[in-house]
Amino acid sequence: xxxxxxxxxxxxxxxxxxxxxxxxxxxxxxxxxxxxxxxxxxxxxxxxxxxxxxxxxxxxxxxxxxxxxxxxxxxxxxxxxxxxxxxxxxxxxxxxxxxxxxxxxxxx
Numbered sequence: 761x762x763x764x765x766x767x768x769x770x771x772x773x774x775x776x777x778x779x780x781x782x783x784x785x786x787x788x789x790x791x792x793x794x795x796x797x798x799x800x801x802x803x804x805x806x807x808x809x810x811x812x813x814x815x816x817x818x819x820x821x822x823x824x825x826x827x828x829x830x831x832x833x834x835x836x837x838x839x840x841x842x843x844x845x846x847x848x849x850x851x852x853x854x855x856x857x858x859x860x861x862x863x864x865x866x867x868x
C-alpha cells in the first residue's frame with residue numbers, strides 16, 4: 761500500500777509519500793528540489809499499520825503542508841530535538857495536528 765501526493769506549499773512544491781510494509785509504516789516529506797533533501801526532508805515512522813489510519817495521517821500531513829512550508833516543519837523538528845520532550849511537542853503542535861503527533865514512533 762502506497763499513497764503519494766504533490767503539494768503546493770508556501771515555498772514551492774513538496775511531495776508526500778506514505779508506504780506500508782509488513783514490518784513498519786512510514787511517510788516521507790520531500791522537497792521538489794532534491795538538493796534540499798538533507799536540509800528539509802522529513803521521515804515519520806508510525807506506530808500503526810492500519811491502512812485507514814495511515815491514509816488519515818497522510819492526508820493530515822498533506823493539509824499541514826498547504827499552510828506550513830516543509831522548512832517550517834523541519835525547523836520545528838530540529839529545534840525540538842534540543843529542548844525537553846514537552847518543548848519539542850509544543851513546537852510540533854504549532855505545525856502539525858495532534859492527531860498526527862500521537863502516532864509518531866520515530867522522526868528522522
